[in-house]
Amino acid sequence: MLTCAEFLAEFGDYVENAASPDVRAKLEEHLHECKSCQVIVDSTRKTIRIVTDSASFTLAADKVEPIVRDVMARIRTKKR
Amino acid sequence: MLRELANAGERGAILTVFDFMSDILQAWNEALPRDMKAAAVYGFVPNLFLCQRQLPRAVEAEECLINAVVVCGNEMSRSHKEAILRCVAEVQKNDYCRTLYGNALPAASVGDSALFIFAIKLARFAPWFSKGDTSALKEWGFNDESLLEAVATIALGHMLCTLADGLSPVSDPRLALACSAEFPLVPEPTDWVETQGPYLSFPAEPSEKSPSYIFFRQEYGFLPNLFLVQSVRPDLVEAEARALENLMLPEDHLSRIQKEQILVTLSAANLNTYCFTMGCQVLSVLGALPGESDEIIAGQYLGQLSPQDKTLLDEAVKLGAFVKGSRGRFDRERLRTVGFTEAQIVEAVAVAGLANFLNTLQAGVGVVPDFPPPRTFSPKDLYPSDEKSRPISDATRPEDPDAEIVTCVQSGEIDAFEELVRRHSRRVYGILAGVVGNMDDVQDLTQDVFLKAFEHIGAFQRRSKFSTWLTSIAINTGTQLLRDRKPSESLSESDEDEGFCPRQIQDWAENPERLVAASQRDELVRAAVLRLPEKYRFALLLRDIEQLSTEEAATVLSISIPAMKARLLRGRLMLRESLTPYFVRRARES
Numbered sequence: 001m002l003t004c005a006e007f008l009a010e011f012g013d014y015v016e017n018a019a020s021p022d023v024r025a026k027l028e029e030h031l032h033e034c035k036s037c038q039v040i041v042d043s044t045r046k047t048i049r050i051v052t053d054s055a056s057f058t059l060a061a062d063k064v065e066p067i068v069r070d071v072m073a074r075i076r077t078k079k080r
Numbered sequence: 081m082l083r084e085l086a087n088a089g090e091r092g093a094i095l096t097v098f099d100f101m102s103d104i105l106q107a108w109n110e111a112l113p114r115d116m117k118a119a120a121v122y123g124f125v126p127n128l129f130l131c132q133r134q135l136p137r138a139v140e141a142e143e144c145l146i147n148a149v150v151v152c153g154n155e156m157s158r159s160h161k162e163a164i165l166r167c168v169a170e171v172q173k174n175d176y177c178r179t180l181y182g183n184a185l186p187a188a189s190v191g192d193s194a195l196f197i198f199a200i201k202l203a204r205f206a207p208w209f210s211k212g213d214t215s216a217l218k219e220w221g222f223n224d225e226s227l228l229e230a231v232a233t234i235a236l237g238h239m240l241c242t243l244a245d246g247l248s249p250v251s252d253p254r255l256a257l258a259c260s261a262e263f264p265l266v267p268e269p270t271d272w273v274e275t276q277g278p279y280l281s282f283p284a285e286p287s288e289k290s291p292s293y294i295f296f297r298q299e300y301g302f303l304p305n306l307f308l309v310q311s312v313r314p315d316l317v318e319a320e321a322r323a324l325e326n327l328m329l330p331e332d333h334l335s336r337i338q339k340e341q342i343l344v345t346l347s348a349a350n351l352n353t354y355c356f357t358m359g360c361q362v363l364s365v366l367g368a369l370p371g372e373s374d375e376i377i378a379g380q381y382l383g384q385l386s387p388q389d390k391t392l393l394d395e396a397v398k399l400g401a402f403v404k405g406s407r408g409r410f411d412r413e414r415l416r417t418v419g420f421t422e423a424q425i426v427e428a429v430a431v432a433g434l435a436n437f438l439n440t441l442q443a444g445v446g447v448v449p450d451f452p453p454p455r456t457f458s459p460k461d462l463y464p465s466d467e468k469s470r471p472i473s474d475a476t477r478p479e480d481p482d483a484e485i486v487t488c489v490q491s492g493e494i495d496a497f498e499e500l501v502r503r504h505s506r507r508v509y510g511i512l513a514g515v516v517g518n519m520d521d522v523q524d525l526t527q528d529v530f531l532k533a534f535e536h537i538g539a540f541q542r543r544s545k546f547s548t549w550l551t552s553i554a555i556n557t558g559t560q561l562l563r564d565r566k567p568s569e570s571l572s573e574s575d576e577d578e579g580f581c582p583r584q585i586q587d588w589a590e591n592p593e594r595l596v597a598a599s600q601r602d603e604l605v606r607a608a609v610l611r612l613p614e615k616y617r618f619a620l621l622l623r624d625i626e627q628l629s630t631e632e633a634a635t636v637l638s639i640s641i642p643a644m645k646a647r648l649l650r651g652r653l654m655l656r657e658s659l660t661p662y663f664v665r666r667a668r669e670s
């Protein structure tokens with residue numbers, strides 16, 4: 001049976017549902033017994049979801065064309 | 081009998097999953113084998129079906145199909161059909177089904193190898209499948225009936241793999257590990273032949289009194305070509321009608337519309353014009369076809385759905401044939417989190433399984449649409465910007481969608497660069513915002529990155545995708561600015577701080593998103609991400625915010641894949657730590 005530390009070192013693929021079947025079985029065996037690791041898995045997945053869905057670093061849609069315009073203007077000036 | 085199981089399922093909710101599974105496994109195996117067709121086929125009830133206990137009618141639908149395809153039908157031997165199922169599991173790289181048919185081995189005759197080539201082509205490259213593939217098999221003595229049997233078996237194999245992908249059953253303790261099996265190598269098709277189907281003639285007229293005929297008349301208003309062409313096997317059509325009836329009509333869990341939407345979306349993802357057309361027709365009869373029919377390209381269509389339904393389709397489409405891996409694995413947890421029940425999730429997976437069954441069946445028999453298609457799909461849709469159409473395979477990476485434009489720019493067409501700026505400005509901006517933090521500089525800096533890319537594009541060697549290369553420039557530009565500002569800080573700061581250990585172990589809310597408004601959430605995430613040490617921040621930025629694959633992100637950062645994974649996990653855990661206070665379960669909720 002894994003310790004919590006071993007579990008936490010190995011569960012990276014598991015939260016992405018990408019762990020190999022035997023790793024997954026090993027992790028789930030621990031998870032089955034350990035409430036705190038369950039919480040960590042659950043909240044890590046939710047963290048990923050929140051980060052993935054956030055628009056924290058998103059360029060506003062109406063800013064795209066001005067950037068395209070400016071970049072192309074700068075390139076054409078340079079080339080001339 | 082099945083109802084008892086459903087009740088047992090409710091009682092079982094308080095037991096842990098594993099105890100519960102083994103209890104039911106035992107109960108089901110001991111008490112019910114004679115009543116389960118699956119038990120008759122497999123000698124026991126595989127976990128694939130046990131884990132659908134919340135939805136007995138889905139199991140019934142699947143059993144109907146398994147029975148009709150594998151047990152009935154005498155053109156091919158049972159062991160041949162099981163070898164095909166194994167072959168499909170290999171093609172789909174599905175470990176569960178590989179083990180389920182672990183003892184099925186391809187026989188050695190040359191005719192068999194033609195059959196497996198046929199199976200692999202259809203299971204893996206369905207949109208490229210053409211009349212020629214069918215003719216090849218006819219040379220080995222296959223007639224319409226045996227062809228139909230082969231196609232239906234391949235379609236069934238696809239369905240079983242879909243179920244296993246979506247439900248992730250634990251492997252069956254009764255089964256030994258699969259023995260290794262060699263199947264012929266089928267090269268990726270590079271060209272694509274447009275052929276007119278159907279590939280089978282349908283000599284038999286369906287009886288107007290048959291239950292399936294009545295079912296299609298009542299529920300669809302006509303007998304779809306896909307079923308008409310199978311009229312040599314009325315029992316198979318019957319089983320398909322039962323499966324549709326059991327899965328699509330009841331509305332006790334998902335609505336009919338939700339299910340038809342899954343069918344349409346998956347058919348589009350599988351590039352199946354026939355099933356897409358049929359699904360659109362049904363949706364329009366149900367009054368649920370939004371906008372002009374030719375606007376139903378997946379993206380625009382999804383935009384008009386509720387967030388919950390959008391998530392449903394978003395996940396369901398991951399079970400399609402050509403998206404495997406590229407859109408991530410099917411995520412049940414995510415569906416749970418947006419409020420879908422266990423039974424609804426099982427139903428969604430079962431419907432996806434049926435959709436893939438019908439898609440593969442259609443591709444194999446090649447029937448033409450019953451209505452003018454709102455959109456025609458072809459292998460070209462996989463690579464819209466590419467002249468040659470090539471499938472996505474795990475061996476060769478998909479070609480760079482920017483390749484053509486890059487060639488133009490490299491050969492002096494300055495104007496072509498405009499499209500590259502348009503395509504990638506959001507990513508470049510996002511990377512820079514995450515690296516430098518200060519939003520004021522970022523738009524100017526974004527322009528600088530594109531100017532640098534333009535200046536150096538002649539030196540771009542295509543060892544990576546253009547977007548990966550551009551992302552490296554963005555990371556370097558941002559880092560340089562940081563160094564200029566604070567020369568003291570360096571990337572190689574106190575490295576492997578092994579001691580990091582999560583401290584917060586409070587349970588998070590079921591729907592943490594509901595606790596904090598979106599704009600506030602963006603601000604929280606922004607601040608928390610910017611507080612992360614650089615190396616974890618960059619890993620998280622590339623993978624979770626800009627959604628690069630692990631491989632691409634490792635390339636950008638010039639680190640190994642294990643190092644990338646370690647940094648990402650650390651970053652995610654640190655972020656989790658600082659977000660926990662905002663998203664823990666409130667007293668009222670628990």
Ligand SMILES: [Zn+2]
Nearest residue numbers: 004007034037
């Ligand atoms: Zn633990």
